[in-house]
Amino acid sequence: MSQTTFIPLETLFPVNASQIPAEFQIEPVHQREYLLNGEMRPWQGKLSDVYSPICMPDADGKLQRQLVGSFPVCGPEQAMEALDAAVAAYDNGRGEWPQMSVAGRIACMETFVGKMLDQRKLVISLIMWEIGKNLADATKEFDRTVKYIYDTIDTLKNMDRNSSRFRIEEGVIGQIRRSPLGVVLAMGPFNYPLNETYTTLIPTILMGNTILFKTPKHGSLLHYPLLEAFRTSFPKGVINSLYGRGADVVPPVMQSGKVNVLTLIGSSRVADELQRHHPKLNRLRSIMSLDAKNAAIILPDADLDVAVKECLLGALSFNGQRCTAIKIIWAHRSVVDAFLNRFCPEVSKLKPGMPWVDGAQITPLPEPGKTKYLADIIADAEAGGATIQNEGGGDTVASLFRPAVMYPVQEGMRLYREEQFGPVIPVVAYDDEEEFIQYLITDDHGMQASIFGTDTDAIARLIDPLVTLVSRVNINAQCQRGPDTFPFTGRKDSAEGTLSVEDALRSFSIRSAVATKDTPANKHILNEIVSQHKSEFLSTNFIF
Structure with missing residues (x-):
């Protein structure tokens, strides 16, 4: 077998910033605020520095990871504030967001996508610098995420159209639609910090749930440019960012028993630990993508x-x-x-x-x-x-x-x-x-x-x-x-629940029915509610 000539790995790192093409240079992003209850809350506490896997030599010639920025390290107090905001926004299903029509939620999401696209260049750059993903894959991750959002919107429209009619069976009239589950704790991975995080975040939001969003250890900063888009696209309390060490901020949130859904893309060990913290496991739905071999x-x-x-x-x-x-x-x-x-x-x-x-x-x-x-x-x-x-x-x-x-x-x-x-x-x-x-x-x-x-x-x-x-x-x-x-799931310790465009919408919601006996009086009641648009749930509106 012929010998391959390899370029020494140490020569592949830039000697100084001037060797980095101008379009890929980045100013450190120092985050001093986070999204809580519809506000960008200022932060003056402890910070976590973010170092890139991209290295440059120091004065002694030793390769050192480069500072990309910093973000807040919140604690249990801020975590519980975020939880309270999500609980209040959901309000036992009576909040503005869970009560909003599907068409209204879709309109908010479309507003968000427009604002997300404005941050495309910065987010792609942060993906590259934070986790070392190459330009082609970082670009693909952003663009695929946008496509995923639009595909999810189209699928939700189709699901809603299919449920916009009444069924009459065995003398019972009913309408079956999907309802939100409640407060969701969403935790994403570092390897696809945007795409895989959003494949749970987006369907969760669209189905009317409210969210605590815990950013990953590696890949936290890239979410910062999108917080303002979330803040200005959705009612307050629908999305609340959660920063800090998972061991500090997640246990008290789970121990409260107020989290209805845990969605995690990570390890089965972490999943087991988090679930054990919840006092009422029968009330907790878990949707997770975990280990694989x-x-x-x-x-x-x-x-x-x-x-x-x-x-x-x-x-x-x-x-x-x-x-x-x-x-x-x-x-x-x-x-x-x-x-x-x-x-x-x-x-x-x-x-x-x-x-x-x-x-x-x-x-x-x-x-x-x-x-x-x-x-x-x-x-x-x-x-x-x-x-x-x-x-x-x-x-x-x-x-x-x-x-x-x-x-x-x-x-x-x-x-x-x-x-x-x-x-x-x-x-x-x-x-x-x-x-x-x-x-x-x-x-x-x-x-x-x-x-x-x-x-x-x-x-x-x-x-x-x-x-x-x-x-x-x-x-x-x-x-x-x-x-x-296609369905994305796993057996044994590899997954719980199914993620795909349609499966995710179903995973973050539950079928609910309103039914009555097929009598003239009941038909009159239903007709009046529907024709006068007195209910968001009982509706024959058709989303185009």
């Missing part, structure tokens, strides 16, 4: 060109920091060498660089301790007999880490079971498909799996057991969330 299986007859391309994208898009990333590859022993011989050079070809560099595919990792963690799990696999298969794999300088392909990985190594959430790819050799099925059976996770092959009999044999073990089976394709109209 998505596995790909390469069958003996697989088209290796397809398998290599899809596994490369699936395992290493945004440095593998996706819940839907392929996190372990099972290759049949008869093709594992051929697969690695094609796959490893492609991994080594991935271009590392700063987020603004055209074509940069491997970018700085946002979590300060991530490179050490990745080195530790590589060392653990090496102690068990696995080796790095690709040239340059595991090379590290500051926050940059070259992807590493590890083989042969087996039971007992951390990489076999642990979700690495980063650019290390374990490869397992198998002899019988049953080994792969048993792995999924015994795994704590159950989000997705990918099958690579051409033999329809073999693929079919895997599909039937796999759909009972994971929520989505991909054939000759990487694991992924999209399209947003």
Whole structure:
């Protein structure tokens, strides 16, 4: 195998600000206010500095993370104020927002999108600087989020149209619509801090709920430019921002018992802890996307060109920091060498660089301790007999880490079971498909799996057991969330509830019915209420 010439990682960081293109330079954003009860509340308390994974050398030549800005570190007192504001705005379902018509809520959301678009350039820049996402992916994240909002609006219109009629069955007249659930605590992730946060935030709002929005540890600042858009687009108390350490601000909110819905995109460990704080679990609905150890299986007859391309994208898009990333590859022993011989050079070809560099595919990792963690799990696999298969794999300088392909990985190594959430790819050799099925059976996770092959009999044999073990089976394709109209969920510790455009609207609401016996007197009552628009719920209005 020919040697690949690598550019030294340390030379990829800018020496000073003048080496950063002017359009990607950023002035530190120092947030000194937060959204509470319809006001931008000034903050003079403790602050948290935000350091970018993008590094520059200090006076001694040592690479240092660069200051991007700072944001408030609120405490339990502010958290409870935010909760009280959300509770008051909901007012047991009698508040202005839950009582507003669907058309009225949609109009507010459309106003918000217009104001959100005004902040597009700054938000994209903050995504790049805060979490190291490359320009193309940061841009895609913003634009996809806007599209998601419009798709959700269109779906809600269709749902409302379908429920705008009365049903008569077994002598009963009724109208069935969807009603809000109450106060929602929404917590988003760092890896898709805008998109995945908004895939819960937007349907929650549109269905008439009120929100406490806890920003992620990494990726908090990018939400600041959008707070004013929220403030001026929705009634007071509908959206309330929650800043600070999760361990300080979330427990008292949950312990109050006033949170009706917990939505979290994060770890199952955190989810378990948060749910335990709630005193009335039967009243708490949880909608969560959690851990995943998505596995790909390469069958003996697989088209290796397809398998290599899809596994490369699936395992290493945004440095593998996706819940839907392929996190372990099972290759049949008869093709594992051929697969690695094609796959490893492609991994080594991935271009590392700063987020603004055209074509940069491997970018700085946002979590300060991530490179050490990745080195530790590589060392653990090496102690068990696995080796790095690709040239340059595991090379590290500051926050940059070259992807590493590890083989042969087996039971007992951390990489076999642990979700690495980063650019290390374990490869397992198998002899019988049953080994792969048993792995999924015994795994704590159950989000997705990918099958690579051409033999329809073999693929079919895997599909039937796999759909009972994971929520989505991909054939000759990487694991992924999209399209947003497809259900996004998981089994076991990977998810609770279902997120997609329509599923999310249903998850953050409940079916409610108004019914009466089919008599002339009752028909007269219903006709008068509907014809004179005396009720928002009982209505035959048709939203175009």
